[in-house]
Amino acid sequence: MNKTPIIPLPAAAALTTLHSHQLLNGQRQVVIEHRGERYILRETSQGKLILTK
8 A cells, every 4th residue: 555645736826827828929839948958849730739858
């Protein structure tokens, strides 16, 4: 039996919310740099978001 304690996540209201249109700024994809690595966030033709390295 796993006895790892459950740590509750902060309430959604406490988290910063960014809308996808703010990130994409009218484009289908953007590059996100994180800790020296580059990622591509893109919107699919079905309106879903995909983040790839």
